[in-house]
Amino acid sequence: MNPEKMYTFLSRTSTQPDVTVQEIEASRYALLRRISPCLRHHMVRHLQPISMIYEVMDHKLSTPEPDLANLHRQADKINNFARAAMDQCLDMSTWLAPDRCDVVPLGAGVKECVDLLAASMNFRGYRLVNLTGNIALNVRRDALRMVLIAALLAGTDSLDQPANVLLNASAGDRDYLTLAMVVDRVEGVGAEVYEDGYRKLTWRDVEVLAAAEDVFLTFLDNRMTMSFAVESAPLVN
Incomplete structure (x- = not known):
C-alpha cells in the first residue's frame, strides 16, 4: 500500500467521521457491484x-x-x-438484505469472505492468507462482510504489482475483536489491473462503511486493523 494514497484511519478512541446516508448507500452499492460475479458463481x-x-x-x-x-x-x-x-x-440474498441481528463467529465470518474473493483475487495476482484461526466470539455478520470485503478490494485496487494479503485476529479485550490486514508486495511481474466496467473501491469507501457499521479502523504503514464489537450469541427458542 502506498501511504500517500491512503486515508488516515481513526483509532477506537477517536470520533467517527461524518458520513452522509448518500455516501453509505453509494459505497454499499459499489461493493455489491464489485462482488456480484463472485456471488453469482457461489x-x-x-x-x-x-x-x-x-x-x-x-x-x-x-x-x-x-x-x-x-x-x-x-x-x-x-x-x-x-x-x-x-x-x-x-x-x-442476505448480502442484499442483511439482518442486523445476524451474528457469526469471527473465524467463520473471515473464512466466508476469503472463500468468496480468493479465486478472483488470485487471478489478479493477490494471494489471500487467512491466519485468523477458529475464533469463536461473535461479531455482526453484515459489519464484518461489508468492512472486510471493502478493505480487501480497496487494498488491492490501489496496487500495481502482486501481493500477499495476510489476515490475523486477536481478542484485545472482552468487548472488541481486532482483525488485522497486512499487504506485503511481491516483487516481480505486474498484477492484473482491475478493469471490469465499474469503478475501483477507495479507502473512502472503507471509511464510510466502517462508520456506518460502527467498526473502528487504524492504519500504520502497510497494516490496517478493524475493531468489531463482540456480540452475544442469539437466543434459541
Missing part, C-alpha cells in the same frame, strides 16, 4: 453437477434393464444438490 456452483447427473441417468434409463437402485441413488444426489443450491441462494 449461487450456481451446486446447480452445475445436476445436469451431469441427469445425463448419466438418462443414458442408464435407455438400457434394456436399468439398475433402479443406482438410479434412485442418483436421484438422491440431485435432490441433495438442489437443496444445497437453494440454501446457498438464500444465504447469498
Whole structure:
C-alpha cells in the first residue's frame, strides 16, 4: 500500500467521521457491484453437477434393464444438490438484505469472505492468507462482510504489482475483536489491473462503511486493523 494514497484511519478512541446516508448507500452499492460475479458463481456452483447427473441417468434409463437402485441413488444426489443450491441462494440474498441481528463467529465470518474473493483475487495476482484461526466470539455478520470485503478490494485496487494479503485476529479485550490486514508486495511481474466496467473501491469507501457499521479502523504503514464489537450469541427458542 502506498501511504500517500491512503486515508488516515481513526483509532477506537477517536470520533467517527461524518458520513452522509448518500455516501453509505453509494459505497454499499459499489461493493455489491464489485462482488456480484463472485456471488453469482457461489449461487450456481451446486446447480452445475445436476445436469451431469441427469445425463448419466438418462443414458442408464435407455438400457434394456436399468439398475433402479443406482438410479434412485442418483436421484438422491440431485435432490441433495438442489437443496444445497437453494440454501446457498438464500444465504447469498442476505448480502442484499442483511439482518442486523445476524451474528457469526469471527473465524467463520473471515473464512466466508476469503472463500468468496480468493479465486478472483488470485487471478489478479493477490494471494489471500487467512491466519485468523477458529475464533469463536461473535461479531455482526453484515459489519464484518461489508468492512472486510471493502478493505480487501480497496487494498488491492490501489496496487500495481502482486501481493500477499495476510489476515490475523486477536481478542484485545472482552468487548472488541481486532482483525488485522497486512499487504506485503511481491516483487516481480505486474498484477492484473482491475478493469471490469465499474469503478475501483477507495479507502473512502472503507471509511464510510466502517462508520456506518460502527467498526473502528487504524492504519500504520502497510497494516490496517478493524475493531468489531463482540456480540452475544442469539437466543434459541
